[in-house]
Amino acid sequence: MRFAPGSHMPGKSHFRCSHCRSDVPIDAPGTAHRNHCPLCLWSRHLDGERPGDRAAGCGGSMEPIAITARKSGEWAIVHRCDVCAELHTNRTAADDNPLLLLQLAVRPLARPPFPLHLLESI
Numbered sequence: 619m620r621f622a623p624g625s626h627m628p629g630k631s632h633f634r635c636s637h638c639r640s641d642v643p644i645d646a647p648g649t650a651h652r653n654h655c656p657l658c659l660w661s662r663h664l665d666g667e668r669p670g671d672r673a674a675g676c677g678g679s680m681e682p683i684a685i686t687a688r689k690s691g692e693w694a695i696v697h698r699c700d701v702c703a704e705l706h707t708n709r710t711a712a713d714d715n716p717l718l719l720l721q722l723a724v725r726p727l728a729r730p731p732f733p734l735h736l737l738e739s740i
């Protein structure tokens with residue numbers, strides 16, 4: 619399915635999340651292209667190089683695996699496709715689940731790759 623960048627399917631105002639099955643309104647506060655579910659943060663592999671271009675033919679589910687902060691301080695979610703393993707970063711929307719965003723952001727700190735008590739001897 620292909621349609622012009624920046625336009626929505628006529629008459630279509632929601633999409634069905636492929637992960638949690640929620641009906642998600644396409645219009646999102648704070649972003650022109652809602653590309654992930656605000657409830658579970660999963661996305662679908664639809665876009666190519668540019669957000670909203672719908673140039674990818676993959677269609678796989680994209681797992682939110684990390685948070686990155688841009689120079690402006692704006693947060694973006696790193697998504698990894700579970701079919702082709704491509705990575706995308708997508709800016710967060712104002713109605714994204716804040717608890718899940720924080721869980722993603724602190725995940726590396728919650729699971730350090732070394733025993734924390736070793737830091738005392740450095």
Ligand SMILES: [Zn+2]
Pocket residue numbers: 635636637638639640655656657658659660
């Ligand atoms: Zn979802």
Ligand SMILES: [Zn+2]
Pocket residue numbers: 663676677678699700701702703704
């Ligand atoms: Zn993919």
